Amino acid sequence: MNTTTARVPNSVALPRLSALIQLFKLRSVGLLVLASLGGALLASGGRLAIQHLILLVVTGTLSSAGASAINQYLEREQDTRMRRTRGRLLTTQSSAHAHIVLGLSTGMIVLAFGIALAVNPWLALFVALGALIYVGVYTMWLKPRTILNIVIGGAAGSCTVLSGSAAAGDWSHPTAVALALLVFVWTPVHFWSLAQAHRDDYASAGIPMLPIVTNARATARWIVLHAAATAIAALLLSVDPKLGWLYLAPVGIATLWLAQHSARLMRQPQAHAIHLFKCSNIYLGLVLLAIYCATLF
Numbered sequence: 001m002n003t004t005t006a007r008v009p010n011s012v013a014l015p016r017l018s019a020l021i022q023l024f025k026l027r028s029v030g031l032l033v034l035a036s037l038g039g040a041l042l043a044s045g046g047r048l049a050i051q052h053l054i055l056l057v058v059t060g061t062l063s064s065a066g067a068s069a070i071n072q073y074l075e076r077e078q079d080t081r082m083r084r085t086r087g088r089l090l091t092t093q094s095s096a097h098a099h100i101v102l103g104l105s106t107g108m109i110v111l112a113f114g115i116a117l118a119v120n121p122w123l124a125l126f127v128a129l130g131a132l133i134y135v136g137v138y139t140m141w142l143k144p145r146t147i148l149n150i151v152i153g154g155a156a157g158s159c160t161v162l163s164g165s166a167a168a169g170d171w172s173h174p175t176a177v178a179l180a181l182l183v184f185v186w187t188p189v190h191f192w193s194l195a196q197a198h199r200d201d202y203a204s205a206g207i208p209m210l211p212i213v214t215n216a217r218a219t220a221r222w223i224v225l226h227a228a229a230t231a232i233a234a235l236l237l238s239v240d241p242k243l244g245w246l247y248l249a250p251v252g253i254a255t256l257w258l259a260q261h262s263a264r265l266m267r268q269p270q271a272h273a274i275h276l277f278k279c280s281n282i283y284l285g286l287v288l289l290a291i292y293c294a295t296l297f
């Protein structure tokens with residue numbers, strides 16, 4: 001009797017946990033927080049104070065997760081028309097539950113902004129800009145209207161990097177700005193590859209992502225162009241004397257791997273799109289890991 005009742009909450013908790021991870025896009029949020037940490041370490045030369053690290057993680061997680069949930073709230077009707085997203089939490093809940101999520105998510109962003117503003121106005125600015133660009137500019141304005149949606153929407157990720165350098169006390173540090181530009185040109189590689197892999201889904205939802213309005217071969221060319229820009233930006237970061245060969249060696253190898261996947265995409269635009277999507281995530285993670293190693297050791 002006791003064993004049975006102990007097992008039931010666990011079986012219920014796991015799907016709920018998975019739904020919350022998906023609602024707040026915690027995997028993507030984790031990558032964004034890591035990007036902000038990269039900006040902070042570059043701006044501080046690897047001497048980031050623990051209180052600045054905590055501030056950055058707390059405000060970055062709250063604002064990014066809140067903006068991600070608002071994105072799903074606004075797109076919950078579109079998500080019902082896509083196989084990949086129709087099982088999301090807000091597509092299966094009542095309007096009352098959805099409005100609760102909206103209120104909670106908005107509160108998370110406001111809380112993050114308030115905490116940042118009390119300590120560091122520049123950090124507060126980039127926290128607010130990141131959420132505003134992702135929710136207002138990308139989700140509400142550009143995504144339903146133009147193929148440039150994710151190109152301009154990528155600025156939200158750049159703000160995340162600059163929030164890191166702001167938390168370290170030098171938001172305009174040249175290498176941190178270069179990392180922000182890298183994230184900006186990396187974002188279309190990430191999203192266009194995913195959209196190419198799920199082209200029918202985006203077409204069903206009526207979202208004018210690049211793969212929907214042009215053919216697979218042309219889409220592949222644009223993805224590879226942005227992948228090349230990402231690789232160049234990543235390699236140029238090694239000019240910073242704090243990075244050097246300890247950064248360049250692993251990133252150089254990772255760049256060859258990215259180039260290999262890009263070449264495969266050109267040969268098989270549809271079949272290889274999901275592989276480049278996964279590769280782009282790992283590539284950015286490896287660049288950030290190399291930054292951590294080079295600045296801390």
